[in-house]
Amino acid sequence: MDHYRHIKQQDHEVYEILIGEEERERTGIELIPSENYVSSAVREAAGSVLTNKYAEGYPGRRYYGGQQYTDAIETVAIERAKKLFNCQYANVQPLGGAAANVAMYFALMEPGDTVLGMDLSHGGHLTHGHPTTSINKVFNFVRYKMKDVDTGEIDYEELREVALREKPKIILAGFSAYSRELDYAKFVEIAKEVGAYTVADVAHIAGLIAAGVLKNPFDYGFDVITTTTHKTLRGPRGGMILVRESEDIAKCINKAVFPGMQGGPHMHIIAAKAVAFGEALEPSFKEYAVQVIKNAKAMEEVFKAHNVRLLCGGTDNHLLLADVYGSLGITGQEAETVLDEVGITLNKNMIAEETRTALDPSGIRFGTPAMTTRGMKEGEAKQLAELMIRTLKAKDDTAEKATLKKEVQSLCEAFPVPESFVS
Numbered sequence: 001m002d003h004y005r006h007i008k009q010q011d012h013e014v015y016e017i018l019i020g021e022e023e024r025e026r027t028g029i030e031l032i033p034s035e036n037y038v039s040s041a042v043r044e045a046a047g048s049v050l051t052n053k054y055a056e057g058y059p060g061r062r063y064y065g066g067q068q069y070t071d072a073i074e075t076v077a078i079e080r081a082k083k084l085f086n087c088q089y090a091n092v093q094p095l096g097g098a099a100a101n102v103a104m105y106f107a108l109m110e111p112g113d114t115v116l117g118m119d120l121s122h123g124g125h126l127t128h129g130h131p132t133t134s135i136n137k138v139f140n141f142v143r144y145k146m147k148d149v150d151t152g153e154i155d156y157e158e159l160r161e162v163a164l165r166e167k168p169k170i171i172l173a174g175f176s177a178y179s180r181e182l183d184y185a186k187f188v189e190i191a192k193e194v195g196a197y198t199v200a201d202v203a204h205i206a207g208l209i210a211a212g213v214l215k216n217p218f219d220y221g222f223d224v225i226t227t228t229t230h231k232t233l234r235g236p237r238g239g240m241i242l243v244r245e246s247e248d249i250a251k252c253i254n255k256a257v258f259p260g261m262q263g264g265p266h267m268h269i270i271a272a273k274a275v276a277f278g279e280a281l282e283p284s285f286k287e288y289a290v291q292v293i294k295n296a297k298a299m300e301e302v303f304k305a306h307n308v309r310l311l312c313g314g315t316d317n318h319l320l321l322a323d324v325y326g327s328l329g330i331t332g333q334e335a336e337t338v339l340d341e342v343g344i345t346l347n348k349n350m351i352a353e354e355t356r357t358a359l360d361p362s363g364i365r366f367g368t369p370a371m372t373t374r375g376m377k378e379g380e381a382k383q384l385a386e387l388m389i390r391t392l393k394a395k396d397d398t399a400e401k402a403t404l405k406k407e408v409q410s411l412c413e414a415f416p417v418p419e420s421f422v423s
């Protein structure tokens with residue numbers, strides 16, 4: 001662990017914790033669909049001297065001196081982001097996906113205005129107006145849902161009715177627990193009818209869009225995209241806001257991020273974003289994104305063969321939601337715990353039309369971005385899915401769990417986390 005040599009010398013307490021996490025990431029299978037492994041190059045940038053620098057403002061318009069390198073790095077990140085998503089403007093300063101969404105709301109609305117977004121129990125995100133969030137006190141959130149939870153089709157008629165009735169300022173497309181493509185053209189058509197902005201929160205699928213393997217909302221006329229940079233896009237933990245073509249909107253977004261919401265941008269993270277965007281522009285990233293979806297499809301096949309009910313009837317992207325309580329009689333919490341015991345990490349999840357509680361729901365959510373980064377292909381994806389099913393059936397079988405843990409470990413040894421993804 002040469003890259004921790006100074007921490008090792010100076011602070012053993014922190015060193016031990018970091019080594020522990022390195023070990024955890026190396027020896028377990030990560031199936032949380034919002035997680036990934038960054039390259040060593042991205043980590044170096046995130047650990048760089050740029051953490052020392054205050055750079056409030058934007059390139060060419062800063063509040064402090066000494067900005068020759070911060071301006072250069074932020075410009076590189078912006079230009080690469082624009083190229084990846086085929087748009088005119090990018091703000092790479094948001095500290096995360098939640099911060100990006102809050103800034104976007106304030107950029108496009110006045111307090112009291114309405115957002116029409118995906119119902120949270122049907123896959124929408126906390127930041128789309130969950131009652132416990134602060135923005136829920138500022139803006140009014142109304143919902144659309146799936147028409148059929150077993151195909152995942154959105155109820156576009158209901159969406160249109162609610163839009164006509166509630167007159168939202170923003171129609172928000174996007175999700176954190178939904179496995180199908182959206183009909184972006186439909187969103188734009190309805191938004192035009194009611195004079196709303198269209199925003200896509202692609203936090204989960206940004207890498208798949210950047211690689212061109214999922215549809216880009218901008219190709220259908222969306223105004224704004226918000227995203228994280230650390231999920232399928234495989235960059236450092238952070239956020240970003242993209243604007244298709246409107247300079248007016250871009251100006252509002254920039255003001256809402258700084259000074260509206262944040263202070264000094266995290267320039268070391270912006271450098272790491274630039275490096276990750278560079279990786280995502282390489283042909284090898286497209287291959288990665290194609291494989292992410294193939295692996296999810298391979299897992300789908302195995303779960304279906306075992307008659308486990310999948311929400312939306314399967315997947316078009318990187319994630320799956322399984323009704324393990326309905327199909328195998330094991331709760332989401334029990335499933336999360338027993339899979340963790342054998343070295344497979346994922347999360348319990350509420351399913352649409354949930355009959356249980358948030359703390360112990362019926363479902364689990366899992367996905368393939370991280371295991372695909374390790375180089376696993378359809379064969380390993382199927383093997384993993386079989387291991388998961390066996391584990392879910394072995395909740396109280398100590399001997400079987402020990403066997404399963406060994407099998408997970410040998411898969412990990414065969415597919416170490418790589419240092420670099422570009423050749």
Ligand SMILES: *Cc1c(COP(=O)(O)O)cnc(C)c1O
Pocket residue numbers: 034095096097098099101125127174175176201202203204228238239
């Ligand atoms: C993950 C996610 C976010 C929040 O991102 P953070 O970086 O955790 O703040 C927002 N929206 C969606 C759809 C997400 O999946």
